Structure formats: structure tokens, C-alpha cells
Amino acid sequence: MSGASGFSLFKRRNRSIIPGFGLTLGITLTHLTLIVLIPLAALMIRPWDIGLSGFWHQVTEPRVLAALRLSFGAAFVAAAINAVFGLAVAWMLVRYDFWGKRVVDAIVDLPFALPTAVAGIALTALYAPNGWVGQFLDPLGIKVAYTPLGVVVALTFIGLPFVVRTVQPVLEELDTELEEAAACLGATRLETFIRVIFPVIFPALLTGFALALARAVGEYGSVIFIAGNMPMVSEIAPLLIVIKLEQFNYAGAASVGIAMLILSFIMLLVINLLQRWSRRWAGV
Amino acid sequence: MSGHAPKSRVTLAEPGWVKALIMLAGLGFLGFFILLPLAAVFTEALRRGFGPYFEALVEPDALAAIKLTLLVAVIAVPVNVVFGVSAAWAIAKHKFPGKSLLLTLIDLPFSVSPVISGLVYVLLFGAHGLMGPFLREHGVQIVFAVPGLVLATMFITFPFVARELIPLMQAQGVDEEEAAITLGASGWQTFRRVTLPNIRWGLLYGVLLCNARAMGEFGAVSVVSGHIRGETNTMPLHVEILYNEYNFVAAFAVASLLAILALVTLVAKSLLEWRHGAELAATARRH
Numbered sequence: 001m002s003g004a005s006g007f008s009l010f011k012r013r014n015r016s017i018i019p020g021f022g023l024t025l026g027i028t029l030t031h032l033t034l035i036v037l038i039p040l041a042a043l044m045i046r047p048w049d050i051g052l053s054g055f056w057h058q059v060t061e062p063r064v065l066a067a068l069r070l071s072f073g074a075a076f077v078a079a080a081i082n083a084v085f086g087l088a089v090a091w092m093l094v095r096y097d098f099w100g101k102r103v104v105d106a107i108v109d110l111p112f113a114l115p116t117a118v119a120g121i122a123l124t125a126l127y128a129p130n131g132w133v134g135q136f137l138d139p140l141g142i143k144v145a146y147t148p149l150g151v152v153v154a155l156t157f158i159g160l161p162f163v164v165r166t167v168q169p170v171l172e173e174l175d176t177e178l179e180e181a182a183a184c185l186g187a188t189r190l191e192t193f194i195r196v197i198f199p200v201i202f203p204a205l206l207t208g209f210a211l212a213l214a215r216a217v218g219e220y221g222s223v224i225f226i227a228g229n230m231p232m233v234s235e236i237a238p239l240l241i242v243i244k245l246e247q248f249n250y251a252g253a254a255s256v257g258i259a260m261l262i263l264s265f266i267m268l269l270v271i272n273l274l275q276r277w278s279r280r281w282a283g284v
Numbered sequence: 285m286s287g288h289a290p291k292s293r294v295t296l297a298e299p300g301w302v303k304a305l306i307m308l309a310g311l312g313f314l315g316f317f318i319l320l321p322l323a324a325v326f327t328e329a330l331r332r333g334f335g336p337y338f339e340a341l342v343e344p345d346a347l348a349a350i351k352l353t354l355l356v357a358v359i360a361v362p363v364n365v366v367f368g369v370s371a372a373w374a375i376a377k378h379k380f381p382g383k384s385l386l387l388t389l390i391d392l393p394f395s396v397s398p399v400i401s402g403l404v405y406v407l408l409f410g411a412h413g414l415m416g417p418f419l420r421e422h423g424v425q426i427v428f429a430v431p432g433l434v435l436a437t438m439f440i441t442f443p444f445v446a447r448e449l450i451p452l453m454q455a456q457g458v459d460e461e462e463a464a465i466t467l468g469a470s471g472w473q474t475f476r477r478v479t480l481p482n483i484r485w486g487l488l489y490g491v492l493l494c495n496a497r498a499m500g501e502f503g504a505v506s507v508v509s510g511h512i513r514g515e516t517n518t519m520p521l522h523v524e525i526l527y528n529e530y531n532f533v534a535a536f537a538v539a540s541l542l543a544i545l546a547l548v549t550l551v552a553k554s555l556l557e558w559r560h561g562a563e564l565a566a567t568a569r570r571h
Contacts, residue, residue, distance in 0.1 A: 018461050019471035021378045024370040028386070031367040035438050036392055039404035042414055046407050085313040092310035096303065104311070106554040110318050112493070113546035113553075115500025116398075117520040118539040121527050122321035125328055125536075132320065157317050179296050189298055218397025221502030221520070225527065238399035242507060245403065250412050257400045264395065 046254035058255035063231055064240060067256075070148060071237040072263060075216035078155035083209045086163025087201075093164070094171040111160050116221030123154055124226045146228030151236060154222040159212030166208035170201050202278050210271040217264055325543045329536035340526075340534035341541065348514040349522035349538070355430070356505075356518060357498040360437040364494055368445025369487070373475070376453035377461060387450070393442045401439045402507025405432055428510030433518065436504040441494045448490030449483055452564070456482055485560040489553065496549040500542055 047055045058064065092098075093105050111119065127134045127144040137144060144150050174197065182192040220238040227234040237260055244253035297303070330337055340346060371390060375383060393401065407413050409426040419426060426432045460482070464474040480487075502520040509516045511525065519538055526535035557564060 016378050016458065017465050018377045018458060018474070019465070020475070021374060021380075024374040025378075025380070027367065027370040028374055031363075031370075032386075032389055035435070035442060036389065039408050039439065040392070040396075042408040043400065043404045046414075085309060088306050088309040089313060092307055096307065098307070102554070102558075104314065106550055107314065107318055109550060109553070110322065110546065113496045113500075113549045114322075115502060115520045115539075115542045115546070117502040117523050118325060118500070118542045118546075119321060121523065121535060121539060122324045122328075125324045125532075126320055132324065133316070157321065160313075160317055176296060183296060189302075214395055218400065219503075220397065220399045220506070225524075238397050238503065241397075241399050241403055245406060245507065248412060250407060250410070253403055254407060257397075257403050260397060260400065268395075 043254050043257055047251050047258060050251045050255075054251065055255045055258070058252045059259040063235070064237075064256055064259075066232045067235050067237040067240045068259065068263065070151065070235065071217055071260070072267070074148060074151040074236075075155055075159075075213050075219075077152050078159055078216050079209050079213040081152070081156050082159045082163045082212045083205055086160065086208060086212075087167055087205060090164045090167040090171055094168060108164050109161050111158050116158065116219065117225075119157055120154060120222040120225035123157060123222065124150075127153060127226065145226050146230075146234065148227075148234050150226035150228065151223055151234060154226050155216035155219055158219050158222055159216050162212040162215065163205065163208030166204045166211065167201055170204040174200060199278075203275050206271060206275045206278060210268060210275075213271075214264060214268060217260065217267075322543060322547075325536055325540050328532060329540040331536075332533050336533050337537045337540075340531075340537035343534070345514045345517070346522060346534070346538055349517045349519045350541070352430070352433070352517065353499050353519045356433050356437050357495055359434050360441055360498045361491060361495050363438060364441050364445050365487070365491060367442070368449055368490060371446040372449035372453045372483075373479075375450050376456075377458050390443050390446050393439055398440060398501065398503030399507055402436045402504040404439075405435050405508050427508050428512065428516060430516065432508035433505050433516065436508045437498050437501055440501050440504050441498045444494035444497065445487070445490035448486050448493070452483055452486040453479070482563075485556055485563045489556050489564055492549055492553055492556075496546060499545060 047058070050058070059068075089108065093101065093108075098104075124131075124145055126132050127137070127150060129135065129138045129143070129145070131145070134145060142149075144153055178196050179192050182196045183189075187195065218238060220236070220242075223236050224239055227236060227239075229235050229239060237256060241253045241256050244250075244256065298306070371386075374380075375386065406427050408415055409419060409432065410416055411420070411427075413427070426435070460478050461474050464478045465471075469477070499518075500520060501518075502524070505518055506521055506524070509518070509521055511517060511521060513525065517525065519542055523535050523539045523542070526532075526538065
């Protein structure tokens with residue numbers, strides 16, 4: 001850590017007369033280092049037991065690759081579903097008046113507040129072949145619980161609030177004058193939406209998509225109940241970490257963990273670039 | 285928002301069928317993914333009536349799980365409050381280089397899988413972990429014991445209070461605090477009398493979200509708990525064990541308590557947003 005000289009260096013640049021800077025920054029950095037940084041460093045150095053080739057060997061096991069593919073693939077599909085329906089929910093909450101709107105608005109945040117294990121067993125009960133929803137899907141030959149489709153359902157649930165909550169404030173602040181102008185100039189409603197509204201809300205939509213995606217990739221609690229956890233088929237990457245830990249394969253568990261972090265980082269970087277590009281394109 | 289429909293002659297409304305379609309998609313989506321799961325929890329819990337429901341809640345292992353969940357939250361939440369307020373004070377009221385790096389680091393736990401959050405502590409304190417041999421020599425057990433649960437919960441809930449307070453305190457600026465200091469108040473007096481009243485609702489909002497997550501966390505605590513019944517099982521872990529034993533009524537009974545906690549959190553959070561929306565303005569809808 002930076003130590004006493006570090007603090008005085010900070011202090012010299014800080015011309016505020018408000019006291020407590022050293023103390024509060026000290027508490028912040030200490031807590032951050034002890035709770036977050038040192039443990040994460042432990043994750044980063046662990047695979048060195050087995051070397052780079054050992055790390056590569058661990059993460060290219062077919063079972064690990066299948067799990068990573070499922071985690072990232074299902075998370076992507078779930079985030080896409082959330083982008084479409086989340087936009088509809090946000091639009092409905094901002095533009096339409098209906099009875100019980102405030103309650104509907106509040107209940108959108110339920111996936112943030114409901115423990116993931118509870119969501120997991122509830123969704124499994126619903127989508128099991130004899131469940132409320134499953135009994136209608138089963139005769140159609142659609143199996144949701146204990147298949148990769150179940151993983152998508154669980155990941156859709158936990159990512160649901162992100163798109164709504166990022167698009168909603170942008171829609172609220174959107175100036176209707178622009179839409180009026182477009183309509184006056186003869187644009188149809190659909191044209192107005194595509195040419196005027198969508199470019200403005202697209203960056204927010206992308207942010208919501210990225211947040212839902214990032215959350216879904218690492219999700220564990222809600223998925224393991226509904227997934228059935230068959231190796232190579234419906235086994236997610238976080239579960240594989242748990243399994244490797246139970247086998248005392250610490251280096252293997254850490255390798256999968258690092259692979260997940262690296263992939264998430266690359267994914268978010270791409271989305272970030274896409275967002276910057278779309279902002280410039282929309283001129284906002 | 286709603287209510288101020290434009291008085292202009294051009295129409296800004298979608299055709300009726302489009303509106304119906306959007307409403308159907310929105311409400312249908314929320315119905316399937318939010319209302320149905322919620323209803324399923326309570327129906328499954330009461331499947332055999334109130335007798336077995338309450339039995340499942342007062343059974344010793346369930347009571348131990350409830351107690352442990354409360355204990356973990358009672359330690360983790362206040363620690364995160366102290367950290368959150370400190371971080372917000374340092375970041376919002378002062379200028380220093382490296383601020384955005386610090387903000388990124390504070391957000392880090394949000395972007396890490398809960399399982400990885402548990403994993404890092406096993407790698408550090410587990411039997412084969414970096415400090416494992418040292419801890420065994422001194423007879424200290426962290427992983428598969430209560431300290432591990434507390435640490436993993438603190439990691440997961442680390443950013444909640446800070447993320448609520450930092451934008452709020454940044455938006456409020458430093459004028460009031462500077463006036464108080466100029467008039468001779470001490471730093472602590474300034475915080476107690478000036479800053480705290482300004483941020484109390486934002487703080488409560490952060491504590492609510494932090495607490496809900498602390499009590500409901502599953503992935504991270506599952507990795508460090510070791511699943512010792514009656515000893516290291518929090519409520520969400522107890523739900524898992526009962527469910528895997530095909531004791532569905534009991535599993536959903538304990539789950540219903542957690543669902544009630546979630547609903548109470550949502551109601552309190554909505555009340556805060558409706559009553560004190562302006563005082564939360566900088567932070568509302570961030571989570």
C-alpha cells in the first residue's frame with residue numbers, strides 16, 4: 001500500500017478545507033485491500049503452481065470448454081431476450097397509463113431483491129414437466145427444466161431489471177418535441193421510432209444488455225436447480241469451479257475462474273467500443 | 285413521464301394494436317418471470333397447509349440457519365456502512381489523483397461471479413490455500429466456518445452503500461460542509477450535523493439493498509460454507525439442502541421467508557423513492 005508518504009502526497013494536491021481525508025481514504029483503501037484486492041490476487045497467482053501449460057490444459061478440457069460455452073451462450077441469449085422485453089416494459093412504464101402502474105414499476109426490481117436460490121427452486125417448480133408452465137410445454141415436446149433452455153430461463157429472470165432500469169430514465173428525459181417534429185414532417189410512427197427514438201435509447205439499451213450479460217455469466221444460485229447439471233450438456237462454468245474445489249483441484253478451479261474473468265473482460269470491452277461507436281453515430 | 289400528453293395536433297401515440305401488443309409483451313413478460321415464480325414459492329410452501337409450514341420454520345436446523353443469516357448480516361452490513369461512508373467522504377468531498385481507478389476497484393465485486401468471490405477466500409484460507417498451513421498451526425478456522433461466511437458476504441455486498449452515497453454526495457457538493465468548518469465545527473460535528481441529515485435517506489436505501497443481498501447471497505457463501513447442518517448453513521443454503529433431500533414443503537417454507545424479506549425490501553425501497561425521491565435523485569434507479 002501507499003503508506004504515510006503516499007497520503008501526504010495526496011494531501012498536497014487536495015486543497016479542500018474539509019478534514020478527515022486521510023482517515024476516510026485510509027479506511028477505504030485498507031478495507032478494499034483486505035476484502036477485495038488481496039483475495040483476488042490469491043486467485044491470480046494460484047494457477048502458477050501448474051504453470052501456463054497447466055493452466056491451458058485445465059481450461060481446454062472438453063468439459064470446461066462446454067461449460068464456458070453454455071455460460072456465455074445462455075447469458076447472451078438471456079440478455080437478448082431481456083433487451084427486447086425490457087424495452088417493451090420500459091416503454092410501457094414511461095409512455096402508457098394503466099391501473100397499478102406504480103406496483104408494476106416497483107416489482108421490476110424483484111430479481112435484485114429475491115435470493116437467487118429462491119428464484120432457482122421457484123422457476124424449477126414452474127417449468128418442471130408437471131409444473132404450472134411445464135405441463136403445457138411438455139405435450140409440445142418442449143423441455144425447459146433440466147436442459148440448457150432452463151439455464152436461459154433462470155438467466156433471463158436474474159437479468160430482467162437491468163435493461164428496464166437503464167432505458168427507463170433515458171425514455172423519460174427524451175424530448176417529445178423531436179418526435180413531434182418528425183411527425184409534422186410526415187414520418188410515420190414506425191419511422192419516428194427507428195430514426196428518432198431508437199438512436200437515442202440505443203446506448204442505454206446496450207448498457208442494460210451488457211449489465212444483464214455480465215450478471216448472467218457468473219450466475220450460480222438460480223441456475224443449478226433448474227439446469228439439471230449434466231456434464232457437457234447443462235453444466236455452467238461456475239458450477240464446474242465448485243466441483244473442482246470439492247475435488248481439491250484448487251489450481252483447476254482458479255484456472256476456470258480466471259478464464260471466466262478474462263472472457264467477461266473482453267466481452268465488456270467489445271460492448272464498450274460498440275457503445276462509443278453508437279454514441280458517435282447517434283450524435284449524443 | 286406520464287400525464288402531460290402533448291397538446292399538439294400531430295399524433296405521438298402508436299396505433300391501438302401496437303400499444304396493446306407492447307402492453308401484452310411487457311405485462312406478459314413480468315407475469316411469467318416475476319409474478320408466477322413468486323406465487324409458486326408461497327403455493328408450494330403451503331401445499332400441505334399451515335401445520336407443516338410452521339413446523340419447517342421452527343425445526344432446530346432451520347432456526348440455526350435463520351440465526352446464522354442474521355448474524356452474518358449484522359456483522360457484514362455495518363462494516364460496509366462504515367466503509368461506504370468513508371469512501372464517499374473521501375471521494376466526494378476531496379480531490380485526489382487516482383479517483384476513477386478507485387471507483388473502478390470499488391465496483392469490482394459487482395462484475396465478479398459470486399462463486400469466484402467464494403473461491404478467492406478458499407484459495408487464501410482453505411486447507412490447501414496460501415495461508416492454510418499457517419492457520420492450521422494456530423488453530424484458526426476461516427473457511428467452512430462463520431468467519432468465511434462473513435468475509436464472502438462482505439466481498440459480495442462491498443459496493444452497495446458506497447455506490448449509493450458517492451453520486452449523492454458528489455451532487456450535493458461541499459458548500460455546506462465548508463460553511464460549517466469555517467464557522468468552527470469539527471470534522472465529526474460537520475459530518476453528524478450537516479452531512480448525515482443530507483444523506484440519511486440515501487444511506488438507508490444503500491443499507492436496504494446491502495442487507496437484502498447479504499441475507500440472500502447463495503453462490504459465494506455456498507463455496508466457503510462446507511454445508512455443515514445447524515452450524516454453517518445460512519437460510520439460502522438450508523433451502524438448497526432441503527430441496528436436494530426432496531423435502532419440498534420445508535424448502536419452500538424457508539424460501540418463503542426469504543421471499544417475504546425481498547418483498548419488504550421492495551416496499552421499503554419504493555416508499556423511499558416515492559417520499560424522498562428528490563433526496564435520492566442522484567442515485568435512484570441505479571440498481
